[in-house]
Every structure is written in structure tokens, then in C-alpha cells.
Amino acid sequence: MSALPSISPEGRKTYDVVVVGAGFAGMYMLYRLRGAGFSVRVYEQGGGVGGTWYWNRYPGARCDVESMQYSYSFSEELQREWDWSERYAPQPEILKYANHVADRFNLRRDIQFNTRVDRAVFDETANTWTVTTSDGNTMIASFVVLATGCLSNARRPDIKGLESFKGPVYHTGNWPHEVVDFTGLRVGVIGTGSSGIQSVPVIAGQARHLTVFQRTANFSIPARNAPLTDQERQAFRQNYPQIRRFAREVARNGIYTDLPDRGALDDGDERRRAKYEQRWQKGGLTFMYAYNDLALSKAANDTAADFVRGKIAEIVKDPETARLLQPNSHPIGTKRICVDTDYFATFNRDNVALVDIKANPIEEILPNGLRTTAKTYELDALVLATGFDAMTGSVAKIDIRGRNGLTLNRKWAEGPKTYLGLMSTGFPNLFIITGPGSPSVLSNMIVSIEQHVDWIADCLAFMHAKGLSLMEAEKDAEDKWVAHVNEVAHATLYPQANSWYMGANIPGKPRIFMPYIGGVGTYRQICNEIAAKGYEGFAMAANERERAVAVIS
């Protein structure tokens, strides 16, 4: 192990670890591995750090987890010196924070920007990965860590005629770096997930006219965003040890909040309504923590869903528009719940119209508009808020070949299979951060990222200390974990929604519930216990020959 790369006999740079991606996961992975003395190279396809926050620059983009919690906890100094300006920081501020972290910890010297990792092939004789990048270079790595992010592969929908549109077409997940000004334009937004719901109020404030094309109505809770005062920041900082501990060990989703002590039907109508009202007024994702059975019981869930549908009817003046905006296709929370600023009220504006493309689907995009089965709409600009090939999309873009030339895409053709979301059998020495099978997108991502990075860094230090160079998930352990992930998901209401958690937004993608829903605290405990038992369920060896001997005997 050395902090500097060596050169292979073929003249290739050889690193202990290659990390793919310089978002929040890749940056912290680099920090930890460098601190442990490993040689590391990070490749990032964007021109800067920040991952999803580098690409998602659409108007209104901000985090839906409070910034005092959606921030790194690994450095006490960082935690003390960075002042978040609002309860939910806007995207430019989160990106500024990512850049601050990169500078403060001098990370950039080991990151190569504007460079995609195209290929990674495992060499079974040398126990190493041969990694090829988009600039044509090839290097060797003992380990590869995929820090590619869960929501980083923006998906353009296959709508007939899209390429023929004469005006600008933007995707929320791949927004231009220059300012986009919709002033005076007739704009169409397709998609009403978190990105659509955040961008619609801001675009409506600029555009001459905005038409929102909705296929599925979504539940959304007001953010109640506001500037953070010094006092509020101080209160957080003073309580950070408890807040961070709670987020890591107690909360199911990695967010500090007061936990419910009962089910929705344990309260009478009046009390229940008051509780929902209080959560609604407080705002944010923790609305779903009003009761402890909202994700488990349809009858309980209906009470929360009815409450939100009632709020929509109160806010939106036109009854037909209100009816269309009321979600009815899935239990509340089983698609990622949205957090908005004035989304529903935006439909009271004279320059905004809602079009139901479930009833009247889009037939074709025209050079100057869009035609549904019912009507033609003239548009000057189009915004695709149509989401991502989530969780597996970014990994699938890399040609990853493990043992016997098996590609990860082939192995995952019927759905991703991992042990703990961290490794996949047949792909030794390849780690995934917040991969499918881990809590990932069902949690505060930074809490989950830090947990995975710490686990991987500790694991590599353990292997180094023991003289081990090969690690692979055992098939039996992986099969059991995949079954457990499924079993836990199917004990909840989540699989009832056609969500991107299930891969349902991508035609042809297998319908498998991808994230682990058992909660971040439970999951952390499982990972820690496995590590404490000498990485139970992972085969470790000093070299390939030792592994072969172990397998034969």
C-alpha cells in the first residue's frame, strides 16, 4: 500500500483504489482512503464535484432533507464552519458546499474531471481491475468503488417527434450551466415528480404561459422553507452529537425527527386530523412520521392520503383542476413523497394550466408544440421532468466484467442482486456505495453514504492488515440478502406503487423493489455485525490461488 500509484510492467498506472464519481460519496471515499494511506484515483464525468447537485440545476431545485442534516458529519470543523442559509438549501448552495469540501480537504488533486469510466474488467490471475476511461487511458486498480449515485442517469422519454421540436428542450436532471430565462415564452413541463413539482412554481413565475402535462398526480407536502437564523444553526450545532447519532442509529430514514408512538387508527378522527395538521404546518418529509403504520396498513395510509387530498381541494380553486391534482393511484409515501413551495397554489395562476395525459396521452411532439389525443398545445420551450433510470442506470452504463467475463448487466438482467448492496457475487473487489439492496434512496443519502464509505474504508484497512487482497460476496449470502430485501419490502405498501423504486418508470426494466426498507439503523447494525464476525458472507483470500484451494477444500 502506498499513497502514490505504481507503474505496472506494461507501463500502466496502478492504484490501490479507483473510485468512479466525485459526488458526495466519491469525495468522502477519497478522503477516507487517502487518510488510510491508499493510492486513489477518482474519475468524474462532470466538470466539477457534487454529483447529482452538479447536474440538477433546474429552477427551484433544492434538497428535501433539511440542510443541517443533509451535510457531512465526519468533520467537526466542517460542521461548525459551514453556515447554511435556509432550512432547505437551494442547489447552488449545496454545490458551493461540495466545492468547499473539495477545497478544504484538498481533494481535487486526486480527481480527474470530464472523464467517464467506460469499462472495468477483472483479471482473475492478477486479482486486479483493468479500468478504461473515456480519454482512452487504461489503468490497474486492486479495488474499484462505484460512487456513481442512485439518481444520476437522467432519462429522456421515448415520445414520438421529440427530436423535431424547434424550441429548446431541457431535462431537469441535466440542466444547462447557463441561466435559462423563460420570460415571455409558452412553456410545457412534462412530469410531476419531485423535479417537476419544484420547478413548476418557479417557471410559472417567469413564463408567459405554462402547461403542466401530468400522467400521475403526486402527493406533496409544503416545505415551509425559510431562512435559518444564527440561533437555529447554533441549536443544531449544540445538539449535533444526539442528532447525528439518532439519524444513524435510530431513525429509519436517517433523519432526526420525533417518532410516532402509535398507529393512525389508535386516534379518533379529531385527534388524528390535528396531528396531520401539525405535521402539515411543520412541513417536509417527516409528515409520514405522524403514525407508525402509514407504510404498513392501507387503512391507516388512507387517513393520511385523504388529509392531503383535502388540503389540495382547499388550496386549488378550480374544482376540476383540484380533482386532477389529487393522487389516487398509489398509497401516500409509496412513491417518493414530494416537498414543495407553492406547487398546488401555482395552479390558481391565470398563466398556468394542467393537462391530464393519463386520460388523453401525448401522441406526438410537434415542431412548435405537443399533441395529445384530445388537443394540440403550442409551445416555445419544453421541460422534461421525467426522472432517472434510478439505482442501476449509472452502473449499467459502464461495461463491467467480472469472473468468466460475466457482465454486471447480464447478471442483473432480472433485477440487481447484491449482498448488503455493497458487493455482487462474481465481481470481486468491486464495491458499490448506496447500491441496490441498501437503504440508499429511502434515507438521508449523506447518512447512508458516510456509513458505506466508513464500512468500505475499514474493510480495506482490515484486509491490508491481514495481508488479504481478494474479497467477494458469497453466493449463498447474496441469495439470502436478496430474499430478505424482497420480504421486507413486500411486508409494506411500497410495492403497490409503480415507482422508480420498482424500476417501473423504465419500459422493460425488471420490477423489483431495489432499496432496502428495513431502516438505516437496523441496516447499520447488520453491516457492523457482519464486519465484527470477520466479514461473514464475504470470501476473503490473500490471492486467487488461495481462494481456489479454499473453494476445493
Ligand code: N01
Ligand atoms: O422523477 P420522477 P423526478 N410521458 O421519476 C413522468 C429525487 N429528487 O426527477 O409517475 C409522460 O419522480 C412521470 O409520470 P409517472 C427524488 O428522490 C429529489 O421528479 O411515471 N410523463 C412522473 O410524473 C425523486 O423521487 C429532489 O406516470 C412521463 C415524472 O415524469 C427522484 O429524484 C428533487 C413520462 C418523473 O418523476 C426523481 O424525481 C428532485 C412520459 N413518457 C428529485 N416519463 C429533492 O431533493 C416519465 N413521466 C427535493
